[in-house]
Amino acid sequence: MSAVITLEHASRWYGQVIGINDVSCALPTGLTALLGPNGAGKSTMIKLLTGQLRPTTGRVRVLDQQPFANPRVFRRLGYCPEHESTYDDLTGRELVTLLGAMGGIPKARLRAKVAEVIELVDMTPHADRKLGGYSKGMRQRIKMAQALVHEPEVLILDEPLNGLDPVARRDLQTLLLEYAAMGKCVVVSSHILHEIEQMTKNILLLHHGRLLAQGDVYHIRSLIDAHPHRIAIQTSNPRGLAARLLELPYVLSAKFDQPLATSVEVETRSPESFYAQFPDLVIGGGFTVTSFDSPDNNLEAVFRYLVSG
Amino acid sequence: MTVATIENLTIRYGRKVAVRDLSVTVPAGCVGLLGPNGAGKTTLLKALLGFLRPARGRGTVLGCDIAREGLRLRQRIGLMPEIDCHIPGMNAVSFVGYAGELCGMPPAAALQRAHEVLEYVGLGEARYRNIETYSTGMKQRIKLAQALVHGPQLVFLDEPTNGLDPAGRDEMLALIRDISHGKGVNVVVSSHLLPDIERTCDQVIVMQRGQIVRQGQVAELRALTGTQFDVELRVAAPAFAAAVQARGATLVREMGNQYRFTLNGNSATEVGRMLFECARVSGAQVRGFRPAVRSLEDIFLEAME
Amino acid sequence: MTNPSSPIADLSYRGYDGPLRVQSVRWWVIALAGLKLAVAKKGFRTVAVVACLPHLASAVMLYFSASAPSGLQAALFSGPESSRYATLLFKALEGQLLWLFVIAMMAGPGSIAADTQANALLVYLSKPLTKTDYLLGKWMSVFLAVYAVAAGPALALYLYCLFSYYDDGFLKNEPWLLVRMLVACAAPASVHASLLVGVSAWSKSPRMAGAVYAGLVFVSFFIANVYADIRFRGQRDQGIVYRHLSVGGVIKGSAQNVYDITLTELVGRRRRRELPNITQVQLPPPNRRLLFGMWATLVVGGTLAARARIRAVEVVSG
DSSP states (O other), X not given: OOOSEXXXXXXXXXXXXXXEEEEEEEEOSEEEEEEOOTXXXXXXXXXXXXXXXXXXXXXXXXXXXXXTTOHHHHTTEEEEOSOOOOOTTSBHHHHHHHHHHHTTOOHXXXXXXXXXXXXXXXXXXXXXXXXXXXXXXXXXXXXXXXXXXXXXXXXXXXXXXXTOOHHHHHHHHHHHHHHHHTTOEEEEXXXXXXXXXXXXXXXXXXXXXXXXXXXXXXXXXXXXXXXXXXXXXXXSOHHHHHHHHHTSTTEEEEEEOTTTOOEEEEEESOHHHHHHHHHHHHHHHTOOEEEEEOTTSSHHHHHHHXXXX | OEEEEEEEEEEEXXXXXXXXXXXXXXXXXXXXXXXXXXXXXXHHXXXXXXXXXXXEEEEEETTEETTTOXXXXXXXXXXXXXXXXXXXXXXXXXXXXXXXXXXXXXXXXXXXXXXXHHHHTTOOGGGGSBGXXXXXXXXXXXXXXXXXXXXXXXXXXXXXXXXXXXXXXXXXXXXXXXXXXXXXXXXXXXXXXXXXXXXXXXXEEEEETTEEEEEEEHXXXXXXXXXXXXXXXXXXXXXXXXXXXXXXXXXXXXXXXXXXEEESSOOGGGHHHHHHHHHHHHTXXXXXXXXXXXXXXXXXXXXXO | OOOTTOSSOOOSOXXXXXXXXXXXXXXXXXXXXXXXXXXXXTTHHHHHHXXXXXXHHHHHHHHHHTTSOHXXXXXXXXXXXXXXXXXXXXXXXXXXXXXXXXXXXXXXXXXXXXXXXXXXXXXXXXXXXXXXXXXXXXXXXXXXXXXXXXXXXXXXXXXXXXXXXXTTTHHHHOTTHHHHHHHHHHHHHHHHHHHHHHHHHHOSSHHHHHHHHHHHHHHHHHHHHHHHHHHTTTOTTSOHHHHTOSHHHHHHHHHXXXXXXXXXXXXXXXXXXXXXXXXXXXXXXXXXXXXXXXXXXXXXXXXXXXHHHOOOOOSSOO
């Protein structure tokens, strides 16, 4: 799978302030999440990818071309920005038509395409009202429409789910997943980790301008040695079970929740071994286990561990 | 214990009817207000703040009539708006103190209380800087501080984690949880982010098209009838599913390596043993299992249909 | 608060159960905040001091006029003796009108426009305030800023005259002068406050509000004077009302009416190869009723314009 977007040692700074610092990565087709705390360099990276800025050093390539001020790339790229300021006097339909024309859709097909994409984002009843009267959610959807209208191969979205109610959110997530499945490259930047997790396992994590991690979330989790895996077990006999578990060499610690005394949390650096041996131990020892799972095997924990060290 | 009651409220904007014949009781504690855009949440909130004159019906908030005692009402409640807002030309201390004075606190008490509340929301030395230089996280905290400075009994939070990064979100949610449990402040959180609501609120009110469609304790709403379990395997294993079903359980849902079963007559306490035996038999590796609960999202989406 | 049995203080959140003052003082809180903001502006104090100079100059001239020849005295106190001090105060006010305008421009344009920019109305409206409280507070912040700079030195000058010229019949000749002075100083304050609050409410930013208001003042001044000059062919004692059809004109005309004085002006006419011909012209105050009407229009109009624009903002968005 060849990379659609590549950065090679790309850096960008503003005077003394660093935007991104020596970032190298390759993004294939599919949905990738761009994550990072505020000020990590996500907006800089997005501006580099959408051709609004040039890297101070290094190279940025989108669809094998340099994106800066390059209309050929713009025609194949869709961008849904975070900010909301728009032309308040235009209607939604007019805005999408205008931007669609700029995106290179031939005049003959423009009207049909605009209607199609407005229907896709569920804005048909409101498309002919002025943008000044739109609510936040409506603006968000029109922004999506203008990003999609010219059927770009690369889609870059900055906080696309902001302001949408859960129903609209679910619809948009489905739309993005379908789009990514069609062989497009979709990059979503967001702070809402829960939603990102529902959409993709591929992440790109930035911190203080540097690339902190890239790849599959669970794979990354398994590599974070500094934080052993935690496994929370609900059982009627927490101490008894803990005593047996602590006999295993790779179990590092056991924590109990006082005063409820219904669960124990163990830590291990070898989750594989644990999962392999745990069932036999439970059955053999006659313990009653009502639930167990790993509370930190998710994106939020990975984010926290990597960012705060 | 209720903090607000609305009875048969009808509100009209010109000719458009925003809410018709709405009745709701807002309980004490931490309540989540959910609903799609245009469901009437805004109107309900404005009514509870005493801004709207109802065409019909009435309501009380903390003992004040919403139609007639709007000013007295607003002295007892606090609002954390969604949009960025501040008073120009002030730093955090003067802003929060000013907010307190606008509620009627004497200047000395307002200043002292401003410091106290700013400390509570976690704003240290930065409180002496001009607000216009603040980051999103700090601005959100200040909005919370100005809502709390006069010690209200009821606080409305509108999208409190808007624009915050994950660390900021955690802290804000922890603050909300802290203040609504044990500190005597009732909180109503309006948010589209259901995990936020799940983390902070004990009760939810779901609105749609100007009506209340669901209301209740989160724990109750989430509990599923019957005994259902979610099981996560290392890799998907049809043999495992078959083995479990052979033991009498029903397969409800299957998504990749995640399965949901309903136990029919199998004892809940023996679930663990049963699942492990099935896993051993089928060669699968169980990575976790827990009693299934409905997510708030599922509850919400169901309510919308 | 330290729990008596625990050495560790509990510093977590606690409610406030102190006193809450009654609603009627809210506008004062807003006015005070606005004043503080204005005074903190760069140059405010300098301008305020400069605005006192006309009064200071009058006091100095009075002081020295006691030992000056009578011709100088006459020049100082033009007009009938019964209103010589009124004229003095009026002239001093006239001298500081420009600076009062600058003061108003420091306090006024941002009063509501800055709030609109920062969405501050969301904060205000969630407090126990009415639109009236808010508007009154904003209006008063501009009014008080201008009034203080107008009435302060005027009061000082008045007291100086009172103590120095009491024996000369200061109080006897003009018993109501103090009241007139206090009211006259309200003329620039009220006009600037109302118009600025109105313009500020309709502007998107303080800068724009300032520019619009400055434009309004200067253009109206220019038009009024040019029109009067053209129509009345340069006769200064004709078309007095027309000359006062500007913001500055209304202020001056109102003050003149309050003081009830007739000004004298020296007008020179020059013809080629002749000596300049200087005559004295009498300028009575412009028609009282008309001017009061104009003043009321500006004040009420500005305030109502502001009130109309401050709609109950969407405190919670959809």
